[in-house]
Amino acid sequence: MYILQFSTMSDEERQAAEEKMINDEFQALLNDYLNSNHRRKVDIITKAFNLANEAHKGARRRSGEPYIMHPLAVARIVSREMGLGSTSISAALLHDVVEDTDYTVEDIRMMFGDKIAQIVDGLTKISSGMFGDNVSAQAENFRKLLLTMSEDIRVILIKIADRLHNMRTLSSMAPAKQFKITGETLYIYAPLAHRLGLFAIKTELEELCFKYEHPDIYAELTRKIEETAPERNKIYEHFAEPVIKALDKMDIQYEMRARVKSVYSIWKKMEAKGISFEEVYDLFAVRIIFEVTPGMDEKKQCWDIYSAITDIYKLRPDRIRDWLSHPKSNGYQALHLTVMGPDGKWIEIQIRSRRMDDIAEKGFAAHWKYKENRVEEDSELDKWIRTIQEILANPNPNAIDFLDTVKMNLFSSEIFVFTPKGEIITLPQDATALDFAYRIHTRIGDHCLGAKVNHTLVPLSYKLKSGDQVEILTSQTVNPQPEWLNFVTTAKARTKIEASLRRQKRRIAEKGKVMLEELFNNEPIDNNVMTKILNYYKVEKREDLYYLIGNNEVVLPESPDRFYKIKETLPKSENLFMKYMKQAMSAMKKSSVETSPIVPQSDSNKKNISSSPAVDTKEVYELKEERFKKNFIVAPCCKPLPGDDVFGYINDRNEVEVHKRSCETGIKLKSNFGDRIIAVRWGDYHQYSFLASIAFTGIDRIGILNTILSKLSEDVVVNIQSVNVSSNDGIFEGVINVHVHSVEDVNLLCSKIAKVDGVSTVHRSLI
Incomplete structure (x- = not known):
């Protein structure tokens, strides 16, 4: 749009038009802010805008528009869609200044104070390298993000706003870059938005990812939703007529509307259940939002509306969801019920007060609007942040495993269980008795022997259900075992078990080291001798050798002379040079067939395949039939067929591994290995099936x-x-x-x- 508007103008006209566009957008930001209930601190927002505008002058986005339009857009999301105030708006305007210009965090501190500088510093740390080329750096930067978030939640809120605007303007990026960004978004940002209660933003992030990854399916489902709108409207009107009469008699202020499911959630349901669009019966839900009557209890008003509806329509008892008394961990409160409508269709109804609706749409940012009266509402978020802090205190050394550990708890549904004394504990869906033990206390988890659920003895792996009463049985002789990792679903439990296993391994390795040193009469072991010992036991690292000795998995000889007598011979396996020569000779024989370049796969090559890519990652790779199983393979996890929406991943063997864009493993690859992702296109397949x-x-x-x-x-x-x-x-x-x-x-x-x-x-x- 920008290029079409300004391409025919002279330089002076274009500059004037751009300045007007920038000033109009800034004025729209101020209007958003002034229409909120925050204190009127326009001066600091204006000061932040002037600095950002000057710092980014001359810079442009890939779409061609002036770069300042991006921080302005992020600031508007922060203000209008998250409901944050002047500090967050100013930090959003400045979020790229330190990273992209000569200004420093100290400059920001001098001009705007500690709080804004702290937020900008946090955003700079996680932005430079967040999901970059180096896989370890990706997870390390995510760790920084969580650490900064635990200090000030506004850092992650602004980061999510930044990602939302990048997703809204994703069309200007190359296809491979699009897949990388959508992978990151589905793997991390959408779950984070969900956990923080940003329902509207989470939904839009998912919709945009789906639109770019499956454009044809998105267009088809959108068309079908539009075509079936008249029928849905008729069903809603038949349902609403008697309900409106009943609610009007109650003399309350309310609004009632039908809300259609997102295209992404409809598609996910179709995929999960293997059904067609026509078989998705709950395409829409009815939402009733009421203003709390002064002097009335808002929970009681919810139940009064529930009673009025169930007097008219038959209730489906197994579909009641009471999030009033026990809000979700992201702060969500509402009363859900499903009734049989007059047209023989099940209709879901969500009953919320205006406050509950604000929190459902804007998440914990909206809590601050009501904080004076309802401070306790923040407690669930505080609990989650404390869990994150515990994970950060005992991080998994493997960066990607760490990312997965945190991811486990971001997007899970919840159950409520009880302690023997009746205290309610919130856990993710599919949590086990062992998860419950670690939720109570780390020591109880470490020494967990079993559990009693509803007074019946169950194993550690028993999956809990809402309403269960759980008692943990412990023994000081019990310690975490490796198989326990198969019994847990919560990030906290997994982190604590892994930390305990690492401590146990270190203790056993220390014991093994002492045993080996005693064999050599506590004299220093020569490096050549140590190499012989490692080769003899076929172990790569000293720590692994010490562990095997301490754990009695290898038996030491009675005398160290045994090791001195070992001849220094080449290992039976071919050395790297010979292996490379064989590969090269093989490649020469097959020169008539197009193949991937062959490189010696040293450890460094395996870790960073980008040093010698098999294909040009900037070009769309053609999946030709004659290349199949030579240059590319189909992933066994999702088994794509020609015609499926797919992307390519360059694996450690320099092959292009083809995944469906919706593949769960593929989403993880896109978010963790952005430099190996390529756009691919199917050729015609007539012979191979x-x-x-x-x-x-x-x-x-x-x-x-x-x-x-x-x-x-x-x-x-x-x-x-x-x-x-x-x-x-x-x-x-x-x-x-x-x-x-x-x-x-x-x-x-x-x-x-x-x-x-x-x-x-x-x-x-x-x-």
Whole structure:
């Protein structure tokens, strides 16, 4: 838009137009701020804008617009969509000044004071290198982000606003860069926004990721949502008419509206359940937002509205969600219920006060608006930040494992369980008895022997359910074991177990070191001799050798003479030079076939593949049929087919590993290994076939399988690998594994099966 508007202007006209655009955007920011309930500190915001505007003068974004438009946009998100005040707005305007210009944090401190300087410093630390080229640096910077967040939550709020604006302007980036950024966003930023209660921002981040990763599916689902709007409106109007009459009689101020699910959440449901768009029954939810009547209890008003609705419509008891008495850990409060509407459709209803709605949309930032009366509402966020601080106090040395550990607790649903004394404990969905033990105290977790759930003895791995009462049994003779890591789902428990196991390993290694030194009469061990010992026991590091000795996994000889007698010979495996020469000779023989460049895979090569990439990461890589299994492979985790939305990842063997863009493993790769991600494009496949799986269900009848198989073989020869069908109480379930050339082949086969009388559902599934 900017380029189209200004490309025909002279330099003077363009400069004047840009200045007007910048000043208009700044005035819009001030209007956002003045329309809030914050104190009127316009002077400091204006001062921050003037400095940022001067510092970024002449710089442009990739889209072509002046760079200052980015900090202005971030500041507007911080003000209008998060509800933050002058300190955060000023820090947002200045968030790139220290990183991109000659100004220092000390300069910011001198001009704006300690608080703004501290926030800008935190943003600078996590921005320079956050999710950069070096994988360890990526996780290390995320660790910095969390550390800074625990000091001032506004750092991460501004960082999320920064990411949201980058996502809104992602179209100007190259495809490979887009995949990297969407991967980071889905892996870290959307879960962080969710945990901080920024529901509207979390939803938009997911929608934008989906739009860039699956543009065709996004467009198709958007079209279907628009096409079905009249039918939904009719269902809503039939439902709303008697409810409005009932609420009007209660003499309360309220608004009621239907809110359609996001395109991303609809698609996720379709993928998870293997259903079509038409089979998603809960496309929209009804939201009732009321103003609290002075002198009335807001929770009681929620239940009064609930009572009025259930007097009209039949309730579905298993779908009640009471987040009033026990808010979610991100502060979310509401009362959810599902009723059978007049058109025979289940309708979900969310009942909230205006305060609850503010917190649901703007998260903990909105708490500050109500803080005078409801300080206790911040307690759940404080608990989460304390958990983060505990993880940071005992970080996993492996940076990526650390990232995963924190990620575990960012996006989890919650359950409520009770201690023997009746205290309520909040835990993530699928938390176990061992998670509960570590939630109570680290010492209780470390010595956990078992548990009693509802007075019944259960193992450590027992998964808890909401309402369970849990008592932990301990013994001082019990210590954490490696298999315990398979029993936990919370970040705190995993961190504490890993820290304990590392301490145990260090103690055993110390014991092993003493045993080895005693063998040599406590005399220094020559480096050559130590190398011989390591080779003899086939161990790479001294610490690993000490651990094996201390743990009695290797037996030392009675005398050190045994080691002196070992001859210095080359290891049986080929050395690096010979290995490289063999690879080179092999490559020369295959010179008629296009292959990846072959490099000796030293340890440093394995850690940083970007030093010798197989392909040009800036170009779109063609997935040609003749290259398959030579230059690229399909990932076994998601098994993409030609026609799927995919991206490429350059693995340690210099192969292009092709993943679906929606693949969970792929999302992790995109967020952690940005320098190895490339854009790819399918070629035509006529000879090579891929194995695909089609699942179907329906009403059982004699000969239905024969009907399905004959339908599949109509017009085309189908290479079926296997068929598995089972029947129970008149319902059958079947899976056909078949060789295909593309997604189109799968869709064609699915449509044929769907036409068979008695088949109710059919979809492609993972093998």
